[in-house]
Amino acid sequence: MTIPSTTEAVGKVVLITGASGGIGEAAARRLAAAGHRVVLGARRTDRIEALAKDIAAEGGDATAHPLDVTSQGDVRSFVEAAHDxxxxxxxxxxxxxxxxxxxxxALDVDAWNRMIDVNLRGVLHGIAAVLPVMRAQRSGHIVNIASVSGLRVDPTAAVYSATKFAVRALSEGLRQESRELRVTVISPGLTRSELTDGISDGDVRQAVREQMAIAMPATAIGEAIAYAIGQPPEVDVNEIVVRPTAQG
Incomplete structure (x- = not known):
């Protein structure tokens, strides 16, 4: 699917966290192809540097910056580098x-804390870093990637769902506090990515991978992001839920 050119605002500076694969990479490629200037952040610097080169080779504008969203200092440096x-x-x-x-x-408390640190605290760090810049500009757009797990809770996903419910709550609170900024939360369903690689429980990992047989490509979420970003300034797309057609 191609977003009509009438909805695209070309040339925006777009910062993307977790840009080394999956949805982040797909979004970077889609937005760069639309003429936006993308700034890629991730811990796997070799991946984002290679992606930036690919985008540049295709005529796009991309820069890469090392980023661990669990570090407030890292996120602040990421935003400052992009602004500079x-x-x-x-x-x-x-x-x-x-x-x-x-x-x-299973009492995997380390995994619980990791999800809280990345999925929730990482989003808060991003908001804290860009809000002063966007307030000074009197414009800006924050797109938070949640999940359909932020709309429902399934066995084995209680903590993951909790973090994604929280992202949706943060997004709605920020939206209500903002009159010059746009806030969008996008909730993907089953999407092909590397997220399942982090599941250490063999039975759970196998069950999720079987579900992934119907997963949609990450490009579907890249399109949703492009759509939200491309609306006129007076239009704020607050929430988008995207699922594979076959997902219940």
């Missing part, structure tokens, strides 16, 4: 996430 390079920050896509699913009685 481009002179503004128009969009932040809070995409970085982890999904080490397990039953609660």
């Amino acid at each position: 390079h481009h002179g503004r920050v128009d969009v932040l896509v809070n995409n970085a996430g982890v999904m080490p699913l397990s039953r609660l009685d």
